[in-house]
Amino acid sequence: MDYRSDTFTKPTPGMLQAMLAADTGDDVFGEDPTVNKLEAMMSELFGMEAALYCPSGTMSNQVAIKVHTQPGDEVICSTLAHVYIYEGGGIAFNAGAQVRALEGDRGMISAPDVEAAINPDDVHKARTSLVCLENTSNRGGGCCYNWDDILQIKAVCAAHNLQLHLDGARLFNALLSTGQTAAAYGATFDSISVCLNKGMGCPIGSVLMGSAGFIREARRVRKKFGGGMRQAGYMAATGIYALENHLHRLAEDHQHAKMIAAALLEKEFTGHMLPVETNILIFEVHGGWTPVKFRDYLEREGIRVMAISPTQVRIVLHLGITPEMVEKTIDVIRAMA
Structure with a gap:
């Protein structure tokens, strides 16, 4: 993923x-x-x-x-x-x-x-x-x-x-x-x-x-x-x-981004998140997490994200991400401490 x-x-x-x-x-x-x-x-x-x-x-x-x-x-x-x-x-x-x-x-x-x-x-x-x-x-x-x-x-x-x-x-x-x-x-x-x-x-x-x-x-x-x-x-x-x-299916990416954003916002380690308007999420992590630690943890779960700054993580949705992958990602996020 x-x-x-x-x-x-x-x-x-x-x-x-x-x-x-x-x-x-x-x-x-x-x-x-x-x-x-x-x-x-x-x-x-x-x-x-x-x-x-x-x-x-x-x-x-x-x-x-x-x-x-x-x-x-x-x-x-x-x-x-x-x-x-x-x-x-x-x-x-x-x-x-x-x-x-x-x-x-x-x-x-x-x-x-x-x-x-x-x-x-x-x-x-x-x-x-x-x-x-x-x-x-x-x-x-x-x-x-x-x-x-x-x-x-x-x-x-x-x-x-x-x-x-x-x-x-x-x-x-x-x-x-x-x-x-x-x-x-x-x-x-x-x-x-x-x-x-x-x-x-x-x-x-x-x-x-x-x-x-x-x-x-x-x-x-x-x-x-x-x-x-x-x-x-x-x-x-x-x-x-x-x-x-493929034009019509971009709406699916936008919906998937909002679903993952909602799961992240339930977690105390999620800091400021930029408003999610399309297919990109950019958010801060804290509470013992750094963007690199967050990235590495997800990668061990088969999920690849990008640490784009000392404080921010980026997630981008696209046609290669299926609804099943989104559900799996949400499950992994919800299980994180």
Whole structure:
């Protein structure tokens, strides 16, 4: 039972069959029909002009940031943003840009804070050119932005001629949890990346969306980053299968997360837990437990979780976790002293 991340999923039997049946070509030449179909499906779903299939969410984000910025620019994001703390310093390495990281709330930043962080038009200052949001927020425990907050940030960006990118690695979880729509996101953001290799259950893959001109340049940057794939349709077929079969089942992951959270909150060793809105639990342990001790104890019971800080444990639900596994996990937690 592996709760360390929703990246630990394996293709379902139906997904494997979709891979075997995929019609492929050379995607670098734009001739892989399955990749083209996936990109068209995603851009249509979000109401955006074009899309680009990338191997990973990190590449999608880094390509977007490179296209939106010039070397020496400044990018505004949260101190907990994946693009800032989990992409290997890619903003500096790939785009030559620097970061203005804002504290925010569970990885979510506000319009007033964004506006206050925009540099003046002064040769001594880096040019602020891009704002990056993350929804859901991984280190925020899978929390979701309120739509009005996003619109207010968009208004600030429009007033200051800034681009707005969304790291939507788990955006489908947010859409399901909040009732927000893909089309509304497509109409608001200049670019959006959505992972297929997390809750959607694909082995690899992320789709970057934006205007036709943006995606044309993104395709060039993807090539420079080594992300041009040939017969990628075998992998893109898993994305099509996931869009057609796995969106609805994300609700099961959310329910499972709440069930495990309820069991943990019954225990005296559970400290502060971030609100559980989607498929991620982040909580503190105390009373003789450390995150490492907690992790090691569960691992001896065949349950793998992640100690993500000196005080916090993370549990992530996904399609590889069955209802029976959840019940077993709850039984183990309830038996802990």
